[in-house]
Amino acid sequence: MSHPPCFSNGCLRWDHHDEVEFCSEQVEIVFSAFYSTVKHIGEMASAVQKRDVTKHLNETWLHYLRSAATEAEWQRNQYVPTVEEYMIEAVNSFAEGPIMLTSLYFVQQKLEEYIIKDPEYHELLRIKGNCGRLLNDTRGFERESSEGKLNIISLLVLQSGGSMSIEAAQEAVQESIASCRRDLLRMVVGEDRVVPRVCKEVFWRFCRTVHLFYCQTDGFSSPKEMLRTMNAIFREPLKLQHTSPLDAQSEQ
Template sequence: MTSLMLVALQRGMKILYDCLEMLTAVLSKFKSYFRHFTISETGDKAVTWHGRNLTVHVAQIWLETLESMLTEAERARKKTVPTMDEYIANASVSFGLGPIVLPALYLVGPKLSEKQVESPEYHNLFRLMSTSRRLLNDIQSYERESKQGKLHAVTLQMLDRSGTSEREAIERISSIIISMRRELLKLVLQEKDSIIPRACKDLFWKMSAVMHLFYMNADGFASDEKT
């Protein structure tokens, strides 16, 4: 990485940190409103069917997402560069699919016990869905984000493996995505020893498929193409 690229990366990370600080301040001021109309509303809708209070779990999902965003902000502030494994572990949560998919599982039909939502199967379904989609996003948006000085998987792959070209880094990340998607489908189709209802597992797969189409050929959020 050249000195100019490093300076751009540091500036971009500083901007990200400042923005997240502002976001945190806003959320702090409006946390009562946010909690009532987002977290409590979801929990209240689900409690009549599941027979237990789910608000705490929904709140925890949001908390983990915000904490992962703050972790990225702290890295930007301290100008630290994580390893690829550290980046993936945090980025899969900060990508933000948790608050979208996980609360919805309580509303799709089948009842979910506390044992089920704490099971390795449940967490693996989310990890594979979210991580593979985050990596796909990084591949499609790395040119734009590199210009903005943002940290992403392509750059980290090049740093982790000295001498790795941009093309080689993208190819390696693409192979990881394919492997994760296959593993996710295997979990969804698995019947033996599975404790997560198929309807819930299908939601993980459908979200993965939607995000795959969204980022298949371009950065879905920043694309100039009109549909």
């Protein structure tokens, strides 16, 4: 399967994208803004880490872009992937890799390279990514189906040969989500190994945040739902019950 020119040689072409012919001015504008933002974040993260971490950040973003390009090619060619093929690319296109790594570089002031290359880190990323993607697919199923897009629920139904209903597929996905949350929590509270506990706790906080986005609706396509939540947290003052000094004394 081929990829756009800027992916063909990995980070080499990432830093020399000016040599690539963009398919349109709009694509060039979007990519330039994206590239500048990632580069700026990499410079800030490198200052915090006191070493150059831009290469690995670039690699994680390229990994995301490759999967996004693969999904676009599937849709363009009307290719129906297997569940296994879909989950590999769909988890990557959920952008867990760059989002988590960027956050951790600013949380853990000494995040050595061996840590982010350790199997424990990749397992945390895999479980967290699976949970987020399954939650996203659950809430986005009806909208994506109307747009002709495949997700995990429609693929489960298709590959069952008619033996699984949409409702049964949704229940199976919910069970998988619950299993992912248990597995992730088990790793977070378990014995410390390579990944620092403060980093593992960030994985769990992100998991809870994604669950908030998708617990009732698709938070990204329903901004009003999220706006109410944000207002409740940041804008609406806490209603504290005030007691007078006399009341406090009488309680004692």
